[in-house]
Amino acid sequence: MDNPRQLAFIALRWVQRGAYADVALDRVLRQTDLSSVDRRLATELVYGSVRRQRSLDALIDQLAKKKAQQQPPELRIILHLGLYQLRYLDHIPDAAAVNSTVELAKKNGFSGLANFVNGLLRQYLRLATREDPLKLPDHSVERLGILHSYPDWIIEVWLKQFGYKETEQLCAWFNKPPAIDLRINPLRASVEKVTTALQEAEVGVTRVANLPQALRFTTSTGAIEKLPGFDAGWWTVQDSSAQLVSHILDPQPGEVVIDACAAPGGKTTHIAELMQDTGTIWACDRTVSRLKKLQQNIARLQLKSIKIRTGDSCNLPQFVNVADRVLLDAPCSGLGTLHRHADARWRQTPETVQELTVLQTELLTHVATWVKPGGVLVYATCTLNSEENEAIVQAFLTQHPCWRIEHPAANSIGAPYATSSGWMQVLPHYQSMDGFFIVRLQKESQ
Numbered sequence: 105m106d107n108p109r110q111l112a113f114i115a116l117r118w119v120q121r122g123a124y125a126d127v128a129l130d131r132v133l134r135q136t137d138l139s140s141v142d143r144r145l146a147t148e149l150v151y152g153s154v155r156r157q158r159s160l161d162a163l164i165d166q167l168a169k170k171k172a173q174q175q176p177p178e179l180r181i182i183l184h185l186g187l188y189q190l191r192y193l194d195h196i197p198d199a200a201a202v203n204s205t206v207e208l209a210k211k212n213g214f215s216g217l218a219n220f221v222n223g224l225l226r227q228y229l230r231l232a233t234r235e236d237p238l239k240l241p242d243h244s245v246e247r248l249g250i251l252h253s254y255p256d257w258i259i260e261v262w263l264k265q266f267g268y269k270e271t272e273q274l275c276a277w278f279n280k281p282p283a284i285d286l287r288i289n290p291l292r293a294s295v296e297k298v299t300t301a302l303q304e305a306e307v308g309v310t311r312v313a314n315l316p317q318a319l320r321f322t323t324s325t326g327a328i329e330k331l332p333g334f335d336a337g338w339w340t341v342q343d344s345s346a347q348l349v350s351h352i353l354d355p356q357p358g359e360v361v362i363d364a365c366a367a368p369g370g371k372t373t374h375i376a377e378l379m380q381d382t383g384t385i386w387a388c389d390r391t392v393s394r395l396k397k398l399q400q401n402i403a404r405l406q407l408k409s410i411k412i413r414t415g416d417s418c419n420l421p422q423f424v425n426v427a428d429r430v431l432l433d434a435p436c437s438g439l440g441t442l443h444r445h446a447d448a449r450w451r452q453t454p455e456t457v458q459e460l461t462v463l464q465t466e467l468l469t470h471v472a473t474w475v476k477p478g479g480v481l482v483y484a485t486c487t488l489n490s491e492e493n494e495a496i497v498q499a500f501l502t503q504h505p506c507w508r509i510e511h512p513a514a515n516s517i518g519a520p521y522a523t524s525s526g527w528m529q530v531l532p533h534y535q536s537m538d539g540f541f542i543v544r545l546q547k548e549s550q
């Protein structure tokens with residue numbers, strides 16, 4: 105394990121065998137003492153090659169006699185790594201990208217194909233002096249899918265909802281590195297105190313418009329857990345749009361609130377902070393490993409009002425008519441957070457979405473029974489897919505006439521994201537936050 109490209113190659117081999125990209129990368133980085141610059145390069149190469157897989161394969165299809173799918177799988181990874189550097193990394197000189205890729209081929213059993221690798225990469229460079237070597241079809245779905253590296257079905261979902269121009273903007277936005285936001289815990293610190301402590305550690309932050317507890321990093325951070333205030337529970341890493349959700353729920357001190365899909369607790373702990381750690385918050389989830397993370401977060405933030413319930417939120421009848429407010433932050437396809445998970449676009453399929461819509465409907469139908477008359481339910485997802493958002497809510501309202509959508513009030517925190525139907529949608533290419541769908545529903549008082 106001697107250089108970042110070799111490490112990236114090993115991690116990508118794990119990914120090819122089914123590992124999650126972040127898990128594979130973590131596994132190889134843990135066994136090395138690379139400099140931070142080389143770690144960053146290995147990370148960029150792994151996430152970039154995974155994310156840009158479709159564009160890179162299209163280039164191989166066009167430049168080689170054999171299609172990408174027919175290349176030996178490990179050679180395909182090596183070609184991805186070389187082409188990725190040439191096409192997407194400005195800070196690597198072309199000669200270094202070509203030579204290091206040829207070396208990688210020799211080192212990993214492809215000495216006999218070193219000339220092929222060299223020739224393909226040099227052909228790419230030759231063509232690039234005249235035009236983009238990536239040739240695109242006319243059909244808009246495939247065109248966007250190949251150019252920006254997404255599966256056709258995601259492009260189709262977005263074209264239907266947003267049209268061509270905005271779909272292209274979304275595609276480009278999710279190929280950029282994600283911002284990292286903090287949520288300040290007002291029970292332990294203030295925004296000013298955290299800002300000062302971070303600045304003293306030479307880490308830059310800026311306020312996020314309209315979100316009272318949010319800060320966004322403006323410089324690199326190093327290991328987040330080592331930053332001032334982490335151990336003391338002054339703040340939590342949470343994207344701004346996820347912070348929006350608990351504000352829209354608007355929990356009040358002393359209430360009973362149930363978070364139906366709570367783990368790892370980003371929103372549960374926010375709810376507890378907004379309630380000044382009074383009342384009761386039931387944090388339900390069926391995934392034990394994720395609930396362990398919730399427990400760690402509760403301990404670090406020193407919160408006392410959260411009670412954990414492990415189980416299936418489609419079937420917890422003990423909560424019927426118990427809650428002033430319920431949050432359903434539903435499991436979803438995550439099409440609003442594709443920039444955070446390099447492989448997510450390849451893991452979700454129309455079939456997984458179909459399964460999710462069944463689960464989302466079951467969850468919404470059951471957790472709605474937990475709300476007292478006159479109470480509030482917030483349904484949220486971090487996806488940009490109307491089948492998992494608007495369609496779920498519309499079907500629920502049709503079948504449950506005692507529920508209605510509460511439109512966000514003018515000047516309220518949700519107002520900038522409101523649509524004419526009353527639900528809120530955070531669009532990353534406009535608002536520079538993760539994509540989210542949020543709707544606040546109210547149950548009739550009896």
Ligand SMILES: C[S@@+](CC[C@H](N)C(=O)[O-])C[C@H]1O[C@@H](n2cnc3c(N)ncnc32)[C@H](O)[C@@H]1O
Pocket residue numbers: 346364365366367368369370371372388389390391394415416417418433434435436463467
């Ligand atoms: C979007 S994540 C929740 C994120 C969390 N609200 C936060 O802010 O940190 C969805 C969660 O739903 C949980 N889940 C999925 N199906 C469930 C079910 N039937 N009952 C309870 N939890 C479920 C998953 O384990 C996952 O933790």
